[in-house]
Amino acid sequence: MQTSDLIEHLAADLRPTARHSIVHRLAVSLVAGGLVALVLVLVSLGPRSDLADAVLSSPFWMKWGYTLALTAAALALCARLARPEGTPGILPIVLAVPFLLICIGALVQLGVASPAQRAPLWLGNSALKCPWIIAALSVPIFASVLWVLRQFAPTNLRLTGFAAGCLAGAVAAVVYAVHCNESTMPFVATWYSAGILIPALLGLVVGPRALRW
């Protein structure tokens, strides 16, 4: 096909383009994927029995504060990288800030505890299953985020895959907090973060293939 014919063809195909920002469209995909994850939690694990009281407690908001902050930072990073000329800038550092803060909080909490209390603070009673459940819950969210990102034009596919995995993991962790009754910072800093890191590393690996255009 001649290039001039192609241009005619594309011009004839032109439709007005929605003004919705990239962030907006990613957010819609998070809500969609997050609702699927929420249904999975409610059906398979059930909400924690004291949920009504827990949402008023500070440990619950420690968890949501951490995971929602990660969600916001990862969302901003994904939106930036979805543009072909988008560079990460300082956003990876912004993404690391909530993690560093909760690590500091965890160390303080361990520091003031007596030696005998430290292991239970760190391990709670669900340490080994928590990361895997978060990783499993991230699957529908990850899929919907990647699906949206594929419609844009990321050029740094590895980093975009990583950011998308972080985002999916963070939202999955937000949802998981509805079930999980752990309440210590050492637990969240370790096992929640591990659960978020699983899809993030997966994104690092599959990004170049999954996002290629």
Added chain:
Amino acid sequence: MPDAESRLKSLMLASLEGDARAYRELLQAVSGRLRIYYRKRLGAGFADIEDLVQETLIAIHTRRSSFDRSQPFTAWAYAMARYKLIDHLRRARVRAAISVDDCEELFAVDETEQAAASQDVERLLSGLPEPVGEAIRLTRLQGLSIEEAAARTGKSATATKVSIHRALMRLSAKRGTQSDADK
């Protein structure tokens, strides 16, 4: 061509609202630039250049929602072109087993310098009368011969040659360099 960025961007903004006429003009202008971009990096005789131009136009079309209306258009379009170029080289590596990691690095560096240099060149050329600036662009940047450039601008070859020569002298005087414009 006073300011390519603002002209192309306003065309893009109109295109996003569904203005097919602006869109046609935009794609035509962009395809010319893409052709130069790929020709410079792959060599003028390279057979796949038109394929790459078309692939990039299609990507611009189907991925236009990745354009942020508050950001520059040219940076966006060239990032698309660069991605398609690297993708092309990567595929070519599979065919020809040439290491592309080096190429990527090379182009990454080239890109920045190129952008800065062409901005400088544009600034210098914009200080010249339009027909002369155009003649220099055609011969020195797009690689046309004096005759071809003369045919395009509708002047005689001799007049074109003389005006280019004078303009280059004036430019090098303006920059305060001693580089000989004759070569």
